Amino acid sequence: MKFVKNRYAVLFGFGILALILSFLVRTALLVWIYPQSGLHITNIPAIYGKGLIFDIGVALFFTIAYAFYLLILPQRLNNTLFNRIFTYTGFFLALMILVFSFFAEFTFWGEYAGRFDFIAVDYLIYTYEVIENINESYPLPLLIGGVLVFTGLLTWLLSRRGTFRNSFQSNTSFGKRLLTFCTLLGLLLLHVFFVNNTWAEQSKNRYAQELSKAGVYSFVSAYLNNELAYDKYYLLEDNSNAFSRMRGLLQSPDSRYLDNGNSIYRSITDTAIRVAPNVIMVTIESFSADFMERFGNTQHITPVLDSIAKQGLLFTNMYATGTRTVRGMEALTLAVPPTPGQSIVRRKNNENLFSVGQIFEQAGYESTFFYGGDGYFDNMNKFFGNNGYDITDRHRRQFVEDEIATTRTNIPDSAVQFSNAWGICDEDIYNAAIRSADAKYAAGKPFYDFIMTTSNHRPFTYPSGKIDIPSGASREGAVKYTDYAIGQFLKNISAKPWFKNTVVIFVADHCASSAGKNEIEISKYHIPCILYNVPGYAPQEISAMCSQIDIYPTLLGLLHWSYNSKLYGKNVLEPGYQPRAMVSTYQKLGYLEPGKLLILSPQQKAQCFSWNQARNEQHTAPMDSGLLKNSMANYQTAYFLFKNGGMKK
Incomplete structure (x- = not known):
């Protein structure tokens, strides 16, 4: 000693x-x-x-x-x-x-x-x-x-x-x-x-x-390692080849490229009669597909969503791009593949990007981002406020000045029945969105709203007396309250004069957890998405594998819009659509096709797997050169465009 x-x-x-x-x-x-x-x-x-x-x-x-x-x-x-x-x-x-x-x-x-x-x-x-x-x-x-x-x-x-x-x-x-x-x-x-x-x-x-x-x-x-440089750590091919392949993957019968070379800027043309409803997207915090009875849950905690899934267009094979709210926001606003490191929502130089909001803005819509917490968190207000969205949130940091180019509105105390660490309950944020919709309708303005909920998040607390599970007891209780609040929201807006001309989208930002024995546990990216009240369409299930980034190209196709696009998403219902999805962690970039998964990793690594969806089993497989090239084309070009200003308006 x-x-x-x-x-x-x-x-x-x-x-x-x-x-x-x-x-x-x-x-x-x-x-x-x-x-x-x-x-x-x-x-x-x-x-x-x-x-x-x-x-x-x-x-x-x-x-x-x-x-x-x-x-x-x-x-x-x-x-x-x-x-x-x-x-x-x-x-x-x-x-x-x-x-x-x-x-x-x-x-x-x-x-x-x-x-x-x-x-x-x-x-x-x-x-x-x-x-x-x-x-x-x-x-x-x-x-x-x-x-x-x-x-x-x-x-x-x-x-x-x-x-x-x-x-x-x-x-x-x-x-x-x-x-x-x-x-x-x-x-x-x-x-x-x-x-x-x-x-x-x-x-x-x-x-x-x-x-x-x-x-x-x-x-x-x-x-x-908050941000990883794709061109430093990941497999690369010549940019011209990557963009050539990406343009081929995005090409469709109704599209025409407007720029040559390293660009995906294109026009989408639809000759049918255009329909222009209001659009409200409800982005549900941490909501896995397997919470719903439709996807095998037996706890009966989502009766409302299971009901409207039968009344709308239900995507049964959609995958989130990541495991964080900001990653889901990135996919739902920019419709781009996830780049390694932090979400674009959190990065510098993320203002004035080409977004879904811009498409609606050019069509004369007013776009608003609704959040039940303080949008300072995760840089959300700065991102949405500098990309064409007005902000309605719950101010708690009065001393913080967000550098945003649009209007920010505070939800007053008088309009709040319940709040916790992450913000006001879902019923309260829905009511704020309804008040805003009423005002816009009265002014004769069409609207596009992005609502981000918070109730399905630890500590899983919500107003008492709403459901039969005590507040704070479990995530199942939070899920059931989340579903209950959606039911109240639909009940309240169904009597509004603007409801008949309003599409409501229900989609998760990501799943409740990402844990699993595999590097990328694909089943933990499976999310529900419902297009509700789409004019002229009977209920149906859309079974093609797809991603969050495909929601708006599909919806705009259903509405017969013609528009210019820098989106990586595709219309899932168009002839010739090739099923694929992108799933990621901060370092691992997964590219998914039916039965196949390719993972790009730092140190220029690539691994190929076979995937049995029914059993959720992955097994090492010989490298699929086509899958590898498709994966690299998506991720490499998306990184290049963001870093070099190619995603700007």
């Missing part, structure tokens, strides 16, 4: 404690997820081996500053009150952060079945919503108290073992201190230059990938 009876006793004690705690967290997560993970016992050594490497990296990052302090601290100050206070305080604070992160990992894993990623980075930025959400979802005083007590207990145990005494009473020469510091620094530099978070992602099983990681390490990695 002579090794730890020197000035570095506390440092090594902290490091060993960090490794033990991380081992316990990894073990607990493994036990939690093992039954449905698809992991084999042979996967476990690699999980713990890689995990240990990442954990050592975390311990080095936490202790390197203290190691430098110990190097330069004169021996005469080693056993002083100053050093004791500094060491105890620093140890307690560092350990408290580590313990808190371990507690947070369990809540994050319960929601996303993964280690910290871009979502956790966002949560650090948007502290109001997150703190309120945690406060409403969990007993926050008990959690904080538990962290403090547990940290205090561990500090006391190390003190009882003499760890601090060994450090304070030691007489370690400068030469030994320098050797120790240089060794630790060298190990840290090796970690920085040779160990990357993508090393954990070499396994084909997503759970194995996530378990191999360390939460703090993943958080830092996500923070440093």
Whole structure:
């Protein structure tokens, strides 16, 4: 034990404690997820081996500053009150952060079945919503108290073992201190230059990938890689070839390209009589297809949506492009494939883009974005406000000035019956949209509205007395309330004079979770979409595989509109439509065709899989060159156009 009876006793004690705690967290997560993970016992050594490497990296990052302090601290100050206070305080604070992160990992894993990623980075930025959400979802005083007590207990145990005494009473020469510091620094530099978070992602099983990681390490990695340059990290072909193929994929009998070369700008011409109804799109938070009875659910929690699915045009094989609300918004406004990293909604230079809103604007419509929370969150107001939408939301940051080019309206307290961390309940946001529609109708203005709901989100709270499941009890309760609010919305607007001439779209932004044993769990991207009250069309189910980006090209085709387009979406009902969908994580870009999946990854990797939809099974398959070229054409050209201004109006 002579090794730890020197000035570095506390440092090594902290490091060993960090490794033990991380081992316990990894073990607990493994036990939690093992039954449905698809992991084999042979996967476990690699999980713990890689995990240990990442954990050592975390311990080095936490202790390197203290190691430098110990190097330069004169021996005469080693056993002083100053050093004791500094060491105890620093140890307690560092350990408290580590313990808190371990507690947070369990809540994050319960929601996303993964280690910290871009979502956790966002949560650090948007502290109001997150703190309120945690406060409403969990007993926050008990959690904080538990962290403090547990940290205090561990500090006391190390003190009882003499760890601090060994450090304070030691007489370690400068030469030994320098050797120790240089060794630790060298190990840290090796970690920085040779160990990357993508090393954990070499396994084909997503759970194995996530378990191999360390939460703090993943958080830092996500923070440093907020946007990934497609042309740096992914497979490329010549731009002219990529655009040539993309133009071929988008070509249709009713389209004509207006630009040559690296462009998809084209005119869509329909010779039938144009119909121009109002359009209201209800984007439902975290709403998986399998919540509905139509898709196999037996809990009877969506009676309204199941009913209107039989009365409208139901897409039975539609997939979300991602796993975040802003990714869904990107797909539903810009109709573009997801580019790696953050959604365009969150990025710089995302103003004045060609959008669905512009198509309606050119047709004389007034477009409004309705959100039950504060649209400052996730940059939503800035994105919608600078792309042709007026804003109606719930202001909570009066000191924040969003740089938007349109009107922003606050939903007053008098119009709110219930709110939680994420915003007002769905009934209240629907009522705000109805008031706006009444005013526009009275002024003789057609309208296009984008409504974003919030009730189907943790903490799953909603007004009491509405449904038979207590508020905050479960996601099933939130789903049932979401469905109930839709029923009230339809009941209220059905009596309006503008209803007969209004199409209502119900679509999810993404599924309730994305967890699964595969890198991209396709079933966790399957969402419902209903076009309700479309004039001149009988109820039907549309079974062709498609994407969120196809909703408006299909609707405008049904309405016989002629318009110019930079959208990547296609009319699913047109002759010759080739089924496909795009599904993604922050780094993995999936291109889906019936029975096939191709995944593009950083380091210029591409993997091909066969996919059995009925069994939700994926198996490695030989590379399909056509699928690869189609995938690259979509993702490469979309990235090129955004980065080079080609998506602008």
